[in-house]
Amino acid sequence: MKVLLINGSPNADGCTFTALSEIAGTLEKEGIGSEIFHIGNDPVAGCNACGMCRETGKCVFDDLVNVCIEKVKTCDAVIVGSPVYYASANGALTAFLDRLFFSGGRHFYLKPAAAVASARRAGTTATLDQINKYFLISQMPVIGSQYWNMVHGSTPDDVRQDLEGMQIMRTLARNMAYFLKCRAAAEAAGIPLPVREDVVRTNFIR
Numbered sequence: 001m002k003v004l005l006i007n008g009s010p011n012a013d014g015c016t017f018t019a020l021s022e023i024a025g026t027l028e029k030e031g032i033g034s035e036i037f038h039i040g041n042d043p044v045a046g047c048n049a050c051g052m053c054r055e056t057g058k059c060v061f062d063d064l065v066n067v068c069i070e071k072v073k074t075c076d077a078v079i080v081g082s083p084v085y086y087a088s089a090n091g092a093l094t095a096f097l098d099r100l101f102f103s104g105g106r107h108f109y110l111k112p113a114a115a116v117a118s119a120r121r122a123g124t125t126a127t128l129d130q131i132n133k134y135f136l137i138s139q140m141p142v143i144g145s146q147y148w149n150m151v152h153g154s155t156p157d158d159v160r161q162d163l164e165g166m167q168i169m170r171t172l173a174r175n176m177a178y179f180l181k182c183r184a185a186a187e188a189a190g191i192p193l194p195v196r197e198d199v200v201r202t203n204f205i206r
Helices: 015-029 064-074 091-107 124-137 156-161 163-188
Strands: 002-007 033-038 077-085 113-119 150-152
Touching (some): 002 015, 015 156, 077 163, 091 124, 124 150, 150 163, 156 163
Parallel strands (some): 002 033, 002 077
């Protein structure tokens, strides 16, 4: 089993990475593999609603989004980490997730997920709410911890001194590992996935 950890910070080794690394280390102790995928610090184009991904299964902008889709296909769970910019996820990550879920949404079905927010002080809960919406619309079970999944600090050293935040990351990792093991046991026992109905779409203006 493997968890894909998406680092949405422009800083490859910053505060968000520090939080995700704590999760990765705990997952390893639980016998679960992981990979930290950094979206980079180059500009990320937003979705232009062209709809080509419905035909090709990938985004028309052939960049790291398509690389990430391939990783999502083979992972068992997803955790997205973001720094807080103006009480929300940073713009590059938002553009990245818009395209990732729109073009690769079919590969997220029932995979457990979690959001992690890193901030100097505030805006974390709004950021978590924002990211969790991608999971909820994709029918992904959202994994929590003993408190909201957040760390605080301006530097990686600050984050490591946030003892509660680091514990929250470890608890999140153990909860994720437990859920993945339960799902593997369910599959081994032959418990089927939920019945999926044809999607009904209702427009409010007719």
